[in-house]
Amino acid sequence: MALSPTIKLNNGVEIPIIGLGTWQSKPEEVIIAVEYAIKEAGYRHIDCAWAYGNEKEVGEGIRRSGVPRSEIFVTSKLWATRLNDVEGALDESLANLGLDYLDLYLIHWPIHLNPKGNHPNFPTLPNGHRDVVRDWPLRDTWAQLEAVLAKGKVRAIGVSNASERILEEEILPYAKVVPAVDQIELHLYNPQHKFIRYLKSKGIVPQAYSPLGSTGASLLQDEVAVAIAEKHGVAPAAVLLxxxxxxxxxxxxxxxxxxxxxxxxxGALAAAKKLTAEDIEKLDGVAATGKEVRLIQPPWGVDLGFDNWPVKYQTL
Ligand SMILES: NC(=O)c1ccc[n+]([C@@H]2O[C@H](COP(=O)([O-])OP(=O)(O)OC[C@H]3O[C@@H](n4cnc5c(N)ncnc54)[C@H](OP(=O)(O)O)[C@@H]3O)[C@@H](O)[C@H]2O)c1
Structure with a gap:
């Protein structure tokens, strides 16, 4: 059983390059999925979030795997209604998971939703729009993350869904600790090449969410990915990853x-070795052939600063 190779974060902590996603994994299914991934498939990295509502079961899966905690990299994320209460929210995630530290803690979205609103996760205004605290200084949340890092409750801190503008204007000028990662939507149809170069220039590791096209894995049908997969005798998922x-x-x-x-x-580990420079160039170019699309678009009604971010409001 091959274990995922690791790469080094900017604070020296090693992160396995492949992690198991857990969004929309039903609680009763995720226990088995996490146990299997660690025990039978060689995963050593689990990507969780308080908002996924399944942290207790993820923790149970980790325990059932029998692999020592110190060998597993666990990420969780601070939900948008808790940007003013980092340690309280972190303590809840730790209690849910049954862990006494996280390897990585991320700001899930750079948006503060009203913590006293009409819903614990997705508060809305009477007109149905999301109830966003528009003047919240993100730097205050980052300072609270730096404090839990200093206390040793987490081994690394980072952001998710943070654009170059958010990093440049709202975090980096005030940060004592540079974010270790930015977890963003990254896949064949949303490769964000320029932004990846920017992140790497700052020493921030990009993490790809929805790498297969999210629910239903629509990217597995892409003709370029399928052709490259056939050429190497691997699955399309292996090529995308x-x-x-x-x-x-x-x-x-x-x-x-x-x-x-x-x-x-x-498949991912095998394909990473088989793909040629020409294959990689072809895959890099697919989105620009008119296929670019952003799949995850919560209707915050706020411009997050990504090139293809829709600002429009929608009701829930
Ligand atoms: N930070 C954020 O805001 C954010 C946002 C989205 C996602 N994420 C993280 O990123 C993870 C991955 O993203 P995602 O869940 O959106 O989507 P994804 O990993 O791109 O795709 C998941 C879908 O692909 C299916 N699938 C997986 N492997 C397959 C294979 N080999 N062949 C066919 N179908 C396959 C899964 O089905 P089954 O499960 O039924 O097998 C599921 O329907 C999430 O789970 C979460 O941890 C973070």
Missing amino acids: GWQVAKGIVTLPKSVTPERIKANIE
């Missing part, structure tokens, strides 16, 4: 299906 691994991007495929969990890690 191996392409990211070959480029030093941490990738987070989600599955609750044991065969896919195993095939994704084994």
Whole structure:
């Protein structure tokens, strides 16, 4: 059983380059998925979040795997209604997971939702728009993350869904600790090449979410990915994931299906070695052939500063 190789974060902590995603994994399924991923498939990195509502079961899966805690890299994320209460929210995630530290803690979205609103996760205004605290200084949340890092409750801190503008204007000028990662939507149809170069220039490791196209894994049908997969005798999923691994991007495929969990890690590691420079160039160019799309678009009604971010409001 091959273990995922690791890369070094800017504070020296090693992160396995392939992690198991857990968004939309049902609680009863995620226990088995996490146990299987660690025990049978060689995963050593689990990507969680308080907002996924399944941290207790993820923790149970980790314990059932029998692999020592120190060998597993666990990430969780601070939800948007808790930007004013980092340590309280972190303590809840730790209690849910049954852990006494996290390897990585991320600001899930650079948006503060009203903590006293009409819903614990997605408060809305009477007109149905999201109830966003528009003048919240993100730097205060970052300072609170630096404090839990200093206390040893987490080994690294980072951001998610933070654009270059957010990093440049709201975090980096005030940060004592540079974010270790930025977890963003990254895949064949949303490769964000320019932003990846920016992150790497700052020493921030990019993490790819929705690498297969999110719910239903729509990118597996892409003709370029399929052709390259056929050429190398691997699965399209292996090409999509191996392409990211070959480029030093941490990738987070989600599955609750044991065969896919195993095939994704084994295929990605094999494909990362087989893909040629020409294959990588072809895959890099797919989005620009009119296929670019952003799949995850919560209707915050706020301009997050990404090139293709829709600002429009929608009601829930
Ligand atoms: N920070 C953020 O805001 C954010 C946002 C989105 C996601 N994420 C993280 O990134 C992870 C991955 O993203 P995602 O869940 O959106 O999507 P994804 O990993 O791109 O795709 C998941 C879908 O692909 C299916 N699948 C997985 N492997 C497959 C295979 N080999 N063949 C066919 N289908 C396959 C899964 O089905 P089954 O499970 O039924 O097998 C599921 O429907 C999340 O779980 C989460 O941890 C973070």
